[in-house]
Amino acid sequence: MLICEKLVLQQGSFSLSADVAFAAGKAVALIGPSGAGKSTLLAAIAGFLAPASGRLQWDDVDLTDMAPGERPVSMLFQDNNLFPHLTAAQNVGLGLRPDLRLNADDRAVAAIALTDVGLAGFDDRKPRDLSGGQQSRVALARVLVADRPVVLLDEPFAALGPAMKDEMLDLVKAKLIAAGKTVIMVTHDPADAQRMAGMAALVAAGEVSAPVATDVLFDNPPPALKAYLG
Numbered sequence: 698m699l700i701c702e703k704l705v706l707q708q709g710s711f712s713l714s715a716d717v718a719f720a721a722g723k724a725v726a727l728i729g730p731s732g733a734g735k736s737t738l739l740a741a742i743a744g745f746l747a748p749a750s751g752r753l754q755w756d757d758v759d760l761t762d763m764a765p766g767e768r769p770v771s772m773l774f775q776d777n778n779l780f781p782h783l784t785a786a787q788n789v790g791l792g793l794r795p796d797l798r799l800n801a802d803d804r805a806v807a808a809i810a811l812t813d814v815g816l817a818g819f820d821d822r823k824p825r826d827l828s829g830g831q832q833s834r835v836a837l838a839r840v841l842v843a844d845r846p847v848v849l850l851d852e853p854f855a856a857l858g859p860a861m862k863d864e865m866l867d868l869v870k871a872k873l874i875a876a877g878k879t880v881i882m883v884t885h886d887p888a889d890a891q892r893m894a895g896m897a898a899l900v901a902a903g904e905v906s907a908p909v910a911t912d913v914l915f916d917n918p919p920p921a922l923k924a925y926l927g
């Protein structure tokens with residue numbers, strides 16, 4: 698279980714409180730108005746933002762002061778975070794070895810991950826020679842080889858067309874959620890939340906609400922969600 702215990706997060710004058718738990722092996726959609734703090738919460742879980750107070754815990758491990766690279770967490774961003782000078786296989790390999798000293802076994806694992814996301818044979822392509830959807834697949838393959846138990850998705854597919862986005866969401870479902878990862882996904886689209894995640898949590902008015910069943914949240918939305926959904 699990932700526990701945000703009385704977390705207070707601050708960015709300039711913005712403040713967000715989170716006193717919630719995310720069940721291990723489940724997918725939770727984070728939904729709420731623009732600027733409500735969804736990315737802020739993910740940044741704190743990933744370790745890019747130190748909390749002003751409170752604790753972050755994964756099972757028995759206190760993550761609060763742990764460096765990002767040591768956390769049991771991977772993150773997928775909208776810009777994919779691919780290095781332009783590295784090949785697809787090397788970009789995937791970074792998920793195995795940040796120093797890129799890949800041995801033959803590592804290279805085989807990277808090639809299998811690329812095959813898993815539908816990019817068999819694309820190993821030597823640089824990001825500039827890949828479409829946006831293919832770049833998203835490379836970034837997903839890197840998350841697969843990193844094999845961390847918690848995966849954070851900060852709208853990584855928002856720039857893709859609807860069909861491509863749905864394909865990527867289905868891949869996430871098949872490769873991460875079905876594999877038992879704890880997935881926390883920011884989305885602006887209730888349909889994505891319902892398609893992907895059994896649970897959803899509202900981020901609004903400076904607070905992260907406890908995750909509840911996605912259908913329950915959307916069937917009977919609290920006022921802040923009603924206002925946001927229009």
Ligand SMILES: Nc1ncnc2c1ncn2[C@@H]1O[C@H](COP(=O)(O)OP(=O)(O)OP(=O)(O)O)[C@@H](O)[C@H]1O
Pocket residue numbers: 708709710711729730731732733734735736737738
């Ligand atoms: N580096 C920063 N310095 C000051 N304020 C910041 C900083 N980064 C973010 N903020 C503010 O923190 C608040 C929360 O931002 P955040 O990006 O977490 O919201 P969000 O819910 O993810 O929004 P969106 O849905 O638009 O992506 C916003 O008011 C934003 O302006």
